Amino acid sequence: MQDLPSGKSVVTDTTTSILDRAAEAAVRATPGTLARRIRGLSDRMVAWIFIAPTIVLLLAINIFPLIWAIQLSFTNYRANRPNEPIKNIGLSNYSRILTDTDTWIAMQATAHFVFWTILLQTLIGFTLAYLIDRKFRGHAFWTTIILVPMMLSPAVVGNFWRFLYEPQIGLFTYIISFFTGIPPTDILMLSSVKLAPWAIIIVDTWMWTPYVMLICLAGLRSIPDYIYEAAEVDRASNWRQFWSITLPMALPFIMLAVLFRGIENFKMFDMVNLLTGGGPGSTTEVASITLKREAFEKWRTGFSSAFAIILFVAVFGLANIYVKVLNRVKSR
Amino acid sequence: MKSTLKMSVGLAAGLLASSAMTSVSQAEDLTLCWAAWDPANALVELSKDFTAQTGIGMKFEFVPWTNYADRFLNELNSKGKLCDLIIGDSQWIGGSAENGHYVKLNDFFDKEGIKMSDFVDATVVGYSQWPKGTPNYWALPAMGDVVGWTYRKDWFSNPELQKEFKEKYGWDLDAPKTFDQLKQVAEFFQNREIDGKKVYGASIYTERGSEGVTMGAMDVLYSYGFKYENPDKPYDMEGFVNSEKSVKGLEFYKSLYDCCTPPGASNSYMGEGVDAFKSGQVAMHMNFAFTWPGLQKDEAVGGEKVGFFANPAGPDGEQFAQLGGQGISVVSYSDKQESALKYIKWFADKDVQAKWWSLGGFSCLKAVVEDPKFPESQPYAKTFLDSMAIVKDFWAEPSYASLLQASQKRFHDYVVAGQGTAKDALDGLVADWTEIYQDDGKM
Amino acid sequence: MSATAHSVVEPSTASKRVAATLVVVYALISMIPLLWIFATSFKTPPDSIAYPPKVLFTPSIEGYCNLFTTRTRQTPEYISSLPPATSFCDETTRKRNMVIAGPSNFLPRFVNSLVIAFGSTFCAVFLGTLAAYGFSRFRVPLADDLLFFILSTRFMPPIAVAIPIYLMYREFGLSDTALGMILLYTAVNVSLAVWLLKGFIDEIPKEYEEAAMIDGYTRLQAFRKVVLPQATTGIAATAIFCLIFAWNEYAFASLLTSGTAQTAPPFIPTIIGEGGQDWPAVAAGTTVFLVPILVFTILLRKQLLRGITFGAVRK
Secondary structure, three states, rough: OOOOOOOOOOOHHHHHHHHHHHHHHHHHHOOHHHHHHOOOOOHHHHHHHHHHHHHHHHHHHHHHHHHHHHHHOOOOOOOOOOOEEEEEEOHHHHHHHHHHHHHHHHHHHHHHHHHHHHHHHHHHHHHHHHHHOOOOOOHHHHHHHHHHHHHOHHHHHHHHHHHHHHOOOOOHHHHHHHHHHHOOOOOOOOOOOOHHHHHHHHHHHHHHHHHHHHHHHHHHHHHHHHHHHHHHOOOOOOOHHOOOOOOOHHHHHHHHHHHHHHHHHHHHHHHHHHHOOOOOOOOOOHHHHHHHHHHOOOOOHHHHHHHHHHHHHHHHHHHHHHHHHHHHHHHH | OOOHHHHHHHHHHHOOOOHHHHHHHHOOOOEEEEEEEHHHHHHHHHHHHHHHOOOEEEEEEEEEEHHHHHHHHHHHHHHOHHHHHHEHHHHHHHHHHHHOOOOOOOHHHHHOOOOOHHHHHHHHHHHOOOOOOOOOOEEEEEOOOOOEEEEEHHHHOOHHHHHHHHHHOOOOOOOOEEEEHHHHHHHHOOOEEEEEEEEEEEEEEOOOOOHHHHHHHHHHHHHHHHOOOOEEEOOOOOOOOOHHHHHHHHHHHHHHHHOOOOOOOOOOHHHHHHHHHHOOOOOEEEEEOHHHHHHHOOOOOOHEEEEEEEEEEEEEEEOOOOEEEEEEEEEOOOOHHHHHHHHHHOOOOOOOOOEHHHOOOOEEEEEHOOOOHHHHHHOOOOHHHHHHHOEEEEOOOOOHHHHHHHHHHHHOOOOOOOOHHHHHHHHHHHHHHHHHHHOOOOO | OOOOOOOOOOHHHHHHHHHHHHHHHHHHHHHHHHHHHHHHHHOOOOHHOOOOOOOOOOOOOOHHHHEEEEEEEEHHHHHHHHOOOHHHHHHHHHHHEEEEEEEEOOHHHHHHHHHHHHHHHOOOHHHHHHHHHHHHHOOOHHHHHHHHHHHHHHHHHHHHHHHHHHHHHHHHOOOHHHHHHHHHHHHHHHHHHHHHHHHHOOOOOOHHHHHHHOOOHHHHHHHHHHHHHHHHHHHHHHHHHHHHHHHHHOOOHHHOOOOOOOOHHHHHHEEEEOOOHEEEEHHHHHHHHHHHOOOOOHHOOOOOHHEEEOOOOOO
């Protein structure tokens, strides 16, 4: 942008000039004349006046901080030491993060969480959608019931799951022990290194399967009836119809659901933070929890900014590749 | 739908206005920030006298221990005006003094005739001074606290259990004096049926998120011979933090966790400990002294059923205990510093301190705790005094939070998640701490 | 979601029955945690931690009493020296050898949640409607890039966004203020609002406004008198989505507020009793907090799909 001769981008130029003029008008005009002036605005100006506030807000709250974070990521700045000089340390934050084994442990925990939640949610969600698409009586009512968990606050509800997971008095452990015969004091969902990663997967699956279901349902309903009718004429079996019509045609929708869930779970913080806090040890320490510890507990602001940028690039990059694949599937 | 929209807009506007109004009407009230625990509720009760005397209303902001440091260090670092007075943890003093979060109290003390020599020495060093050992005061010692143990006196005095114990271990079942004895007692009770209920040996600190597992492990490590640094060379940690004795101590802590704690106690701190003891699950319970008044008054396990003992000695006879407790400070970002200082002046008064102790707070005023009647005033009073005589504290450096995060991770990974050896954990800790001090330019 | 009748492909009765059974079983199982929250909120603390878990119990509002008060344990002598109890909660508390020390912070936090959620929703929908109309009706240079830019802000993990916001708010004195939180939630929600509302406005035929403008309306009048009324359903649905986000948000709230402007989600997990969490009080707080969302979910059920996919899937 700096290469432009004026030193400013076209966009900002227009925005400022319109804002200036609007401000001028506001200062000078009584309400009546102001209205008359605005009424005479051209479409182009209306467009900019309508869009500019949103862009300005996003620049102020999203882009400006992002640029600040990028700048901080090259320094040793600590937000809890305002009096200390800030040193520029180049790329060493980045190299420290990428060579640190703890980073990769956090990434593995995140990958495990993302992979299994998506797999389970897609399987269960698609199955549910397929069943609901049988359009039995009352399906609309039951669909709404199933949707409820995903509307709730993951933090508030996630916190309550700690109670359900309590080794003896928790309802979840009680039910599991009732069906398996394992003593309820031995089911340590949040304390055992083996079970804790699954504890967070269960809660996430409970909350978000409805989400995948809803999108899959839209996919199934988008398949026109005449395709099935043609298949009937060809005497294709239900099994064939499912594999050659239902699944391929619903695939773009399933992939869209996977994309949204993938991004969300890569960012996962609230539910896991309240349920396990990353423990036991570091077994459920997903990336966002590591980031929070670095940024708001150790106060390594520069270091954590670099970590944030790396995460952002990772999500953004993966999502972009995925969208390309998604588009290819769609166009097929 | 249109009317819904209008309604919600109106509602939002109304709420904005009403919230603005409430904040105006309460502008003169002081807000005191502390942890959410029994002593804080007792302080609410005590502060009613202050409001009655001065007409200054008190508001309180209490946060559970597991979020306490996070929330309030965040608040101080953001230069927030939420707290006028803060009872901040002992280890924050370095950072809060150096970064200007707290008002320096020397002039105020001189003017009002408040003498630090009137307070228990360990609490003045622990809660008020920075740098340590210099007469620079940033807080008034408010709440003395130290890690100690409670045990089920009723179980320990059961003749059948006593007989069985004596046969098995060759000494009389009683409050343990050494950690080896403690382990034997814990093993003895683990998975035993008492009154038709399965019980466990001991509840210890294992919490990961804030400071739990560090406080617990350190409490044991001190008595085993752990030192933070070379006494002759500051910040020289190699061979002190990870000495052979320290390794033994950490191995002991893990073995205690593995053998003798209730199931699922992998993230347990003060609150969970209290719950375990009150529900009759454990024979012994490691916790800060603040929990003792509440347990003493408890209907189910209090009164004659509960006993107290100071942290046991290690294999070489050394005996230390982890210091807890806090001083009360005035936040430098507050607009009401004058009223806040009034509160401190009121709180330092001898009669107020005496009532503080009777309501369940732990006074640090010598006039209260050195009163000849003090040891008999409560069943736990003597254990408290004994424990306060052997305290050690974690680093109080400005980098305290990073230092603590490092030990939390190393200890939890080893003790709870069972990764690596005790030697690995402590070697790793030396490396982490060295790196932090190098970043600080102190090494 | 109006069902077009499958003629040849209408599923058989048997398969319908199987499907219905499976779906109903899933729905009921997924409801258990929520029903348990509701039940726990009406248990006494001892009932809540009984083993085996109690399904049948005598309801009590002690959890709600504890939610709204702070209490301190005192000796029976001290309690008997006090004037007689004035309310049900007072009495219940004293039976447990405690006295009510004062109100808890739940109510102010709940009010904060209302103020911040409604305030940010109003701003986001206001800005979003304008911008969506702009993108929908005019040829905006770089429109696709701008729209993508608006969306891309959602890729950032909230903690990553919070680091610079924290520093910025500290500079401007916006830390722990309702205004700061409203601005932040508006910025997060406006991306959703623009995308959703653009979809809704795209569906309103351009010809309506053009006809109105031929009749002498200006562009702004046409927007106000023709487009807005047509878009009310879309605007209402968008508003509810924004409201739900702001209502449920935890990460920003827990990092950027500490008291004055703290909302309910970071507060509820910190409700503790004398030991660990006071589960009936937590359940009571959770129940009070969830009820508005349940109502909105039912109101919104037809628009849900569109909302959760940023308008990518319309049906």
